Amino acid sequence: MRNRRSNHRQSTLRATLDAxxxxxxxxxxxxxxxxxxxxxxxxxxxxxxxxxxxxxxxxLWLQSHAATASTETLESRLAEMQDAILRMRQFSAR
Structure with missing residues (x-):
């Protein structure tokens, strides 16, 4: 169970950095x-x-806090970035 949580956290962090x-x-x-x-x-x-x-x-936040941030916090940051990507795509489509 602990390993699965760690894997999920790492994958969320990777996805956040990719975003x-x-x-x-x-x-x-x-x-x-x-x-x-x-x-x-x-x-x-x-x-x-x-x-x-x-x-x-x-x-900068990721650099300072990624190591200690909870998975839920990273998921929230990921969602924020995904929203920002969508807004930027809408901006570009104008």
Whole structure:
């Protein structure tokens, strides 16, 4: 039972780190699309800057707390990042 919990925690942590990478890719893709379309607005650029800062804060939190965070906390962080990825995809689709 203990081994199963450990495996679940490790897989959740991996998924959270993968989601951080995916979110960063989405932000960079949105920025590239915005720049190549020459459609950049200050509001859109500010939103992407905010998203990148938020991602950095999430990565710093993971670096500082991943080793001691509960599986439930990691699952919550994963869900937050998955939501952010969806929002970024919606932003890019505009």
């Amino acid at each position: 951080a990478d995916a979110l960063e890719s989405e932000i960079r893709a949105a920025r590239t699309a915005l720049q190549s379309a020459d459609f950049g607005t200050t509001d859109a650029e500010d939103a992407l800057d905010t998203a990148m800062r938020d991602l950095l804060n999430r990565r």
